[in-house]
Amino acid sequence: MNTLKAEKRNMNVKARRLRREGFVTGNLFGRELQGSIPLKIAKRDVEQLLKTERKGGQVMLEIDGQTYDALIKEIDYNAMARCVEEIDFQALISNEKxxxxxxxxxxxxxxxxxxxxxxxxxxxxxxxxxxxxxxxxxxxxxxxxxxxxxxxxxxxxxxxxxxxxxxxxxxxxxxxxxxxxxxxxxxxxxxxxx
Incomplete structure (x- = not known):
């Protein structure tokens, strides 16, 4: 299973600025999380991940030292810019469908x-x-x-x-x-x- 490193995103910084700086924005949500965790991930890491994974793929998501077993739920691809702009994950619970x-x-x-x-x-x-x-x-x-x-x-x-x-x-x-x-x-x- 692939591991993807991500950081918690500061919501005061606009997504457009983060994308210009080489990041893909995203969210991690799940039943055991309080709200969702806004993320920023290095664009090259997302591109590397998407060579082998797609929507529905399972990854280990490492956020600021904490690891989550996660499912890729949504990938927003900008066809004009030819890049992924946002990627959303769902934190998995071992015995829950x-x-x-x-x-x-x-x-x-x-x-x-x-x-x-x-x-x-x-x-x-x-x-x-x-x-x-x-x-x-x-x-x-x-x-x-x-x-x-x-x-x-x-x-x-x-x-x-x-x-x-x-x-x-x-x-x-x-x-x-x-x-x-x-x-x-x-x-x-x-x-x-x-």
């Missing part, structure tokens, strides 16, 4: 030659205790053909007794549709006459 999401990762999509692969769900929402958290759901689509589809209930995450699905088990995650790329006969005739 927490709401999270698992990223859907498709494998072997280059092997799908019959039809067009369509990823409909990019993440699956669920509840689980911290020990049972899942960051990614790996889906091998290499053997799928035109007309095939996979639903949430077909995936390994739905079989895990420690996970309570929040996403509808009947929801389609990925499907393969047939390719229709032939031109109608009358269009072909017009092209040959010109």
């Amino acid at each position: 927490v709401h999270s999401v698992a990223e859907v990762v498709l494998l072997n999509h280059e092997n799908v030659i019959e039809g067009v692969l369509q990823e409909i769900l990019k993440e699956i929402s669920y509840k689980a205790v911290p020990a049972a958290l899942v960051e990614k759901v790996i889906v091998d689509v290499g053997n799928m053909r035109a007309g095939d589809s996979l639903r949430v209930k077909d995936l390994e995450i739905s079989q895990n007794k420690d996970i309570e699905l929040m996403t509808d088990p009947e929801a389609v995650v990925v499907s393969v549709s047939a390719v229709h790329n032939s031109l109608p006969d009358d269009t072909e005739e017009e092209e040959t006459q010109e």
